[in-house]
Amino acid sequence: MGKPHRQGIGQTSFQLPPGVSFEKQLLPYGHAYIFRHQKLGELGRLVLHARSDGQTHVTCEVVGDSDDPMTAQRAALFKPIGNDLTQRMEYALTGKATPPGLWDEPPPRPSEPREVVKSKLIPCERCGANVALLIFAPPATDLGRFEDYARKMYPQIAWLDLPTYIIGPPQGDEPLPVRPAEVWKVWPKREPVRLLRPDEFNPMMERLAKTHCG
Ligand SMILES: [Zn+2]
Structure with missing residues (x-):
């Protein structure tokens, strides 16, 4: 594992913890940045939802079933990253600082294709x-x-x-x-x-x- 280097998403630049990487995913209603950890797998994603009024809404989602003990481990790693980035992106998009705590239910939106697991x-x-x-x-x-x-x-x-x-x-x-x-x-x-x-x-x-x- 190399030393962490600064990376950019949109107009923000930030440092990820060791072992964490991200990739961009296109969605029918916008796009997302999916974050994963070498050993913990997918952690969660930052979703940029392009709304009909021209505004972009940023939400942060932790993946996993709430009963799964691994979900808490992934959330502990991802929440600080997600909170920080959500605020920076909201700021970059709107020029306004938004309070943290965007961890409520994501807004309703079209369903995404589900992978079939054999x-x-x-x-x-x-x-x-x-x-x-x-x-x-x-x-x-x-x-x-x-x-x-x-x-x-x-x-x-x-x-x-x-x-x-x-x-x-x-x-x-x-x-x-x-x-x-x-x-x-x-x-x-x-x-x-x-x-x-x-x-x-x-x-x-x-x-x-x-x-x-x-
Ligand atoms: Zn039997």
């Missing part, structure tokens, strides 16, 4: 009850991107309350059936990411399916 439930061989949840995360090439999937799927993961594994893309040049992938068990407890081949991972699932009613 997942699979593993059933018990005998009673058919679900014994595990697999979540496929082909873009998960680093910890931050694994976190993105844990965050997006949090409501389902918590509601199903099954052993849950997030599976990254296959790695290396071996034939596909033996190519390993990073597997992250995130529920009921977060465990370290492991690099597993299909012939290591699949028997774990078969064991779960066999022992439920065993």
Whole structure:
């Protein structure tokens, strides 16, 4: 990780904490700056909403389910950045200083396309009850991107309350059936990411399916 350098958004220049980066996203009603952290994944975004009266409204949003303990961690990192930038941008746009506290519900606006996440439930061989949840995360090439999937799927993961594994893309040049992938068990407890081949991972699932009613 290099030393933090000053970056500009619009007419403002600021310093980001180490590990935090941003990218611009175009929206049907304006644009946004999406902030992410190397290990925590997406933190939140600053939305510039072009309104019909010609004004631009700046809002700041933290991503994640409020029940997810990771949301508080991401918010702690993002809120100071977001608050600071929101005020600077409001000032740049309107010439007026605005008080902090723009963390209320974002204004109603058109819905955005939602990403479809592929997942699979593993059933018990005998009673058919679900014994595990697999979540496929082909873009998960680093910890931050694994976190993105844990965050997006949090409501389902918590509601199903099954052993849950997030599976990254296959790695290396071996034939596909033996190519390993990073597997992250995130529920009921977060465990370290492991690099597993299909012939290591699949028997774990078969064991779960066999022992439920065993
Ligand atoms: Zn069973």
